[in-house]
Amino acid sequence: MVSYLVRRFFIGVLTLMLITFVIYGLIRNMPGSPLDTDPAMMDPSKMPSKADIQRMVEIYGLDKPWYQAYFTWLGNAASLEFGHSYSQKKPVVDLIKQRIWPTLQLSVTSLILTYLLAIPMGLFTTVRSGKPDERGLSFLLYMLYSFPSFVAALFLQLIFAVHFRDTWLELPLFGNTSSDHDMMSSMGQAWDSLTHMILPVTCFTYGALAYYCRFVKANMEEVIQQDYIRTAKAKGLGPVRILLHHAFRNTLIPFVTLLGLTLPGLLSGAIILEQIFNWPGMGELFFFSIGTRDYPTMMALTLMFSILTLLGQLLADILYVFVDPRISYT
Amino acid sequence: MSDSADTKTTPSPGFWREAWQRYRRRRLSMFALYFIGLLSLVAICSPMIAGTKPIVCKYKGNIYFPCMGYFNTNWENPIFQKDRFRRVYPRNLKRKDPQSWAIWPLVYQDPYRPVRSNEWGNGEAGNPFGSDGRPSRTNWFGTYKTGYDIFASMVHGTKIALLVGFVSTGIAAILGIAVGAFAGYVGGWVDIVLSRIIELVMCMPSLVLILALIAVIDQPTIWHMMIVLGLTGWTSMARLTRAEFLKLRESEFVAAARCLGVSRRRIIFRHILPNALAPVMVPIAFGIAAAILIEAGLSLLGFGAPPPNPSWGTVLNSGKETLQSGYYWQLLFPGIAIFLTVLAYNLIGEGIQESTDPRLADPKN
Numbered sequence: 001m002v003s004y005l006v007r008r009f010f011i012g013v014l015t016l017m018l019i020t021f022v023i024y025g026l027i028r029n030m031p032g033s034p035l036d037t038d039p040a041m042m043d044p045s046k047m048p049s050k051a052d053i054q055r056m057v058e059i060y061g062l063d064k065p066w067y068q069a070y071f072t073w074l075g076n077a078a079s080l081e082f083g084h085s086y087s088q089k090k091p092v093v094d095l096i097k098q099r100i101w102p103t104l105q106l107s108v109t110s111l112i113l114t115y116l117l118a119i120p121m122g123l124f125t126t127v128r129s130g131k132p133d134e135r136g137l138s139f140l141l142y143m144l145y146s147f148p149s150f151v152a153a154l155f156l157q158l159i160f161a162v163h164f165r166d167t168w169l170e171l172p173l174f175g176n177t178s179s180d181h182d183m184m185s186s187m188g189q190a191w192d193s194l195t196h197m198i199l200p201v202t203c204f205t206y207g208a209l210a211y212y213c214r215f216v217k218a219n220m221e222e223v224i225q226q227d228y229i230r231t232a233k234a235k236g237l238g239p240v241r242i243l244l245h246h247a248f249r250n251t252l253i254p255f256v257t258l259l260g261l262t263l264p265g266l267l268s269g270a271i272i273l274e275q276i277f278n279w280p281g282m283g284e285l286f287f288f289s290i291g292t293r294d295y296p297t298m299m300a301l302t303l304m305f306s307i308l309t310l311l312g313q314l315l316a317d318i319l320y321v322f323v324d325p326r327i328s329y330t
Numbered sequence: 331m332s333d334s335a336d337t338k339t340t341p342s343p344g345f346w347r348e349a350w351q352r353y354r355r356r357r358l359s360m361f362a363l364y365f366i367g368l369l370s371l372v373a374i375c376s377p378m379i380a381g382t383k384p385i386v387c388k389y390k391g392n393i394y395f396p397c398m399g400y401f402n403t404n405w406e407n408p409i410f411q412k413d414r415f416r417r418v419y420p421r422n423l424k425r426k427d428p429q430s431w432a433i434w435p436l437v438y439q440d441p442y443r444p445v446r447s448n449e450w451g452n453g454e455a456g457n458p459f460g461s462d463g464r465p466s467r468t469n470w471f472g473t474y475k476t477g478y479d480i481f482a483s484m485v486h487g488t489k490i491a492l493l494v495g496f497v498s499t500g501i502a503a504i505l506g507i508a509v510g511a512f513a514g515y516v517g518g519w520v521d522i523v524l525s526r527i528i529e530l531v532m533c534m535p536s537l538v539l540i541l542a543l544i545a546v547i548d549q550p551t552i553w554h555m556m557i558v559l560g561l562t563g564w565t566s567m568a569r570l571t572r573a574e575f576l577k578l579r580e581s582e583f584v585a586a587a588r589c590l591g592v593s594r595r596r597i598i599f600r601h602i603l604p605n606a607l608a609p610v611m612v613p614i615a616f617g618i619a620a621a622i623l624i625e626a627g628l629s630l631l632g633f634g635a636p637p638p639n640p641s642w643g644t645v646l647n648s649g650k651e652t653l654q655s656g657y658y659w660q661l662l663f664p665g666i667a668i669f670l671t672v673l674a675y676n677l678i679g680e681g682i683q684e685s686t687d688p689r690l691a692d693p694k695n
Contacts, residue, residue: 015526015529015530015533018530019530019533019534022534023534023538023539023542026539026542026543026545026546027542029546030542030545030546031545031546031548142676143673145676146619146669146672146673146676147669147672147673148623148626148627148665148668148669148672150626150627150630151626151646151661151665151668151669154646154649154650154653154661154665155661155662155665157653158653158656158658158661161653162653162654162655162656163656173653173654264535268535271537271541271631272537272627272630272631275630275631276630276650286538287541287631290541290542290545298542301538302535302538305535305538306533306534306535309533309535310533313533
């Protein structure tokens with residue numbers, strides 16, 4: 001196991017270096033530079049002098065070709081030094097820290113909701129397989145699965161924020177808090193945050209719901225054909241115990257993989273959805289940093305997303321061993 | 331071929347034929363296939379459905395097909411430019427040649443410009459916009475921006491939606507199958523290197539990569555976007571093809587072919603590839619759905635086709651920008667179109683999955 005982990009670690013580090021190298025190359029070759037997009041540059045009265053621009057170019061490392069600048073970045077990143085954001089003049093780490101909570105707020109809520117709803121629904125569709133109620137539910141879920149989340153987001157905004165404006169059904173259009181959030185009582189603040197979360201969480205959840213439900217059903221259908229299920233039936237166990245104890249437990253392995261693969265999504269947020277809801281999360285930060293050519297922020301985020309993707313895969317592989325004693329990496 | 335007049339044998343149906351028969355029994359998947367066929371028809375005939383240029387017209391003694399200008403601006407006869415039509419045909423045809431006649435598209439609306447008042451010379455009103463742009467008899471799906479017709483934009487945008495799906499997934503499939511086949515067949519260190527590359531691309535956050543690639547291009551067109559989507563979406567197909575090739579490489583019929591002295595190229599293309607294609611068909615269908623989604627999503631973020639190009643995502647984006655005014659028609663129609671197309675491709679993918687799955691290929695169904 002240890003040698004396996006060591007090998008995975010080195011392959012992972014190599015992969016990370018290659019990914020960041022490719023992305024760094026792309027980012028540096030984007031037309032425009034952080035200097036053009038800086039609002040200070042647009043203002044003629046505050047136009048910095050040539051010497052200032054030269055100084056900024058040097059500080060940003062723009063005078064060096066990108067493959068040299070990459071190794072400077074890599075060296076800094078290795079000592080956990082991610083630099084300052086060009087556009088917001090703050091350490092990148094602080095920026096990311098600010099954004100993690102709103103993103104987690106959405107992704108974790110939606111993940112918990114998905115599991116809470118999808119597992120019973122999946123078991124239900126397994127038990128009632130082929131019956132009209134199962135067909136109806138599966139059909140509905142399939143439609144939802146194909147319904148693009150950003151279209152749903154716009155429709156929901158139109159209905160709840162515009163059409164129901166000034167009625168008791170009104171929900172906020174975007175953002176994670178109202179502008180007068182700080183003046184509210186603590187109960188009011190909680191309510192305010194909650195109402196802001198309803199629409200984004202709905203959009204995050206409904207598509208995944210269908211996917212997870214089908215996932216549970218597909219795995220359950222494979223398991224309930226096994227001999228040991230027939231044996232359990234033959235020895236007179238109740239259907240609930242067979243379903244949960246004998247069948248569902250054996251579908252946990254694919255579930256664990258799925259959990260590992262959702263890990264990067266928890267923090268990376270959804271760029272399009274966060275953009276639509278103006279949610280101050282990681283996805284929005286990334287999108288903003290592309291627009292302003294904010295190299296340090298983009299690179300730090302890319303590195304973080306990639307590490308999470310690799311960690312998720314590794315986690316899934318390791319959890320396999322714990323869930324299924326038949327697998328070992330020795 | 332030996333002469334076998336007496337022994338009549340019916341050849342057992344091939345794999346694809348059987349799969350097709352199973353596919354045909356799935357009503358929803360067949361319906362989805364018809365829907366995509368209908369969309370293709372709309373895309374091909376778009377200038378005949380909605381446009382402001384006559385399909386056929388007789389002008390100064392000659393027959394012209396000005397609607398071809400929607401496919402390619404050079405296919406519109408230069409005589410109309412020389413005669414200063416300024417893209418307004420109805421009034422000018424009548425005025426400049428009273429003998430002329432024309433067959434008009436089904437809907438007189440243009441995806442590239444709002445129809446202005448008095449284009450027919452009858453003093454009729456031009457396209458309304460803003461809150462007046464709701465669906466009406468002249469603008470079936472309403473208007474967006476400064477009076478652009480949504481129906482015309484969506485009819486012409488069908489072409490883009492279908493092309494994005496086909497071209498980007500086509501690129502991805504060719505790349506994926508080639509890499510996967512090469513890695514799987516050659517094996518050894520080639521396989522190790524290619525597998526690492528596949529994993530590398532898989533680990534890159536896809537939207538990050540797509541946004542970075544598109545931002546690199548100075549003036550991205552829809553074709554650039556298709557290439558970018560193709561370059562980022564090939565990994566799952568490569569992995570599946572590789573796995574199939576690894577498996578089939580060791581099978582008896584390949585060994586037999588090798589013993590017969592069949593060339594390596596023939597083994598790969600004639601013997602292994604057709605047998606390895608079935609599992610790859612599924613990610614192709616789902617890939618088309620994903621490509622359409624990403625294109626619309628990128629348009630929504632403002633990374634899409636530049637404004638004069640009508641695409642479903644562009645209309646949706648305009649609806650997003652005017653959301654607070656409640657112009658529901660700018661969201662409803664493109665949203666439903668994207669949804670139905672994605673649904674259709676998902677159903678097709680599912681149909682292929684079920685009908686090519688050898689485990690489900692028992693004779694009882």
